[in-house]
Amino acid sequence: MTELTNAFRSRHRVVSARTAVLFVLVVLAALFFFARAGQPSRMPPTVAEYQGAREALGQMRVVEVGEYLETSLDSPASWILGPGFLHPEEDGVWMAQLNATIRFSAPEGVTPVSLEVVLEPLVAASSRIRQVTVESSIDRIEARLTGGKESLLVALDGESSQEIRISCDAVASPIGLQLGPDRRAFCAKVLGVTVRGDGP
Numbered sequence: 307m308t309e310l311t312n313a314f315r316s317r318h319r320v321v322s323a324r325t326a327v328l329f330v331l332v333v334l335a336a337l338f339f340f341a342r343a344g345q346p347s348r349m350p351p352t353v354a355e356y357q358g359a360r361e362a363l364g365q366m367r368v369v370e371v372g373e374y375l376e377t378s379l380d381s382p383a384s385w386i387l388g389p390g391f392l393h394p395e396e397d398g399v400w401m402a403q404l405n406a407t408i409r410f411s412a413p414e415g416v417t418p419v420s421l422e423v424v425l426e427p428l429v430a431a432s433s434r435i436r437q438v439t440v441e442s443s444i445d446r447i448e449a450r451l452t453g454g455k456e457s458l459l460v461a462l463d464g465e466s467s468q469e470i471r472i473s474c475d476a477v478a479s480p481i482g483l484q485l486g487p488d489r490r491a492f493c494a495k496v497l498g499v500t501v502r503g504d505g506p
Contacts (some may be wrong), residue, residue: 369410371418371503377496386410390472391496398426398497401472402490408470408499416505418462421470425458427451427494430483437475438494442468455497472496 366385369375377383377399384394390406391399412418427436429452436451438458445461462468474493480486 367410368413369499369501371412371416371501371505374424374498374500376498378498383499386499388469392490395495398495400490400495401425401474401493402477404474404477404493406472408472409468410501411467412501412503414466416503417464418466418468418501418503419464420459420461420502421468422457422459422500422502423470423472424455424497424499425451425494426455426497427453428478428480428483428485428492429453430478430485436494439471439473441471441473451494 366382369386375381375383375386377387377394379394379396381394384399386408387394387399388407388409390401390403392402393399408421408423421440421442423440425438427438429436434452438449438451440447440449440458440460442460442462443465444463447458447460449456449458460470477491477493479491480488
């Protein structure tokens with residue numbers, strides 16, 4: 307009789323454990339269902355919406371010819387800064403990778419012939435050299451920057467849309483160069499650009 311009672315109790319505990327596990331699974335499934343149901347539906351953008359966004363971005367990348375465009379905080383130049391740049395600061399934007407891109411367009415009827423880039427390299431007091439290259443589709447300028455504000459002028463092919471590539475030999479952090487507490491790695495700070503061209 308005792309063995310029969312123990313067997314019954316053991317079987318009852320197994321059934322109870324399975325019931326508890328099943329109950330937990332049902333509760334989790336219900337919570338997942340309600341969480342999914344409460345989220346707003348996310349539809350991918352339509353072709354028309356995607357095209358409209360591209361056109362709007364293209365308009366924001368139009369740069370007036372002959373005007374110095376600062377790359378500082380809240381400047382419209384933020385729209386022409388591509389991969390490789392950090393968020394603009396009060397006096398310019400840091401290039402934080404070995405390669406960075408500037409994309410812009412000239413106004414209708416204007417032929418862009420050159421781009422002047424004003425930048426300030428991050429260099430150490432002991433070794434004040436930073437190798438920087440500015441390259442367009444038809445020109446390549448290499449410079450050994452030694453500190454302070456410097457300008458590099460690169461020729462353009464005359465097409466309305468332009469992509470300029472800036473390359474560095476290395477990046478370093480201010481704290482590593484004993485220039486400050488910032489641990490982020492930089493190459494140079496771009497202070498502004500000027501597009502020069504022919505036309506109205």
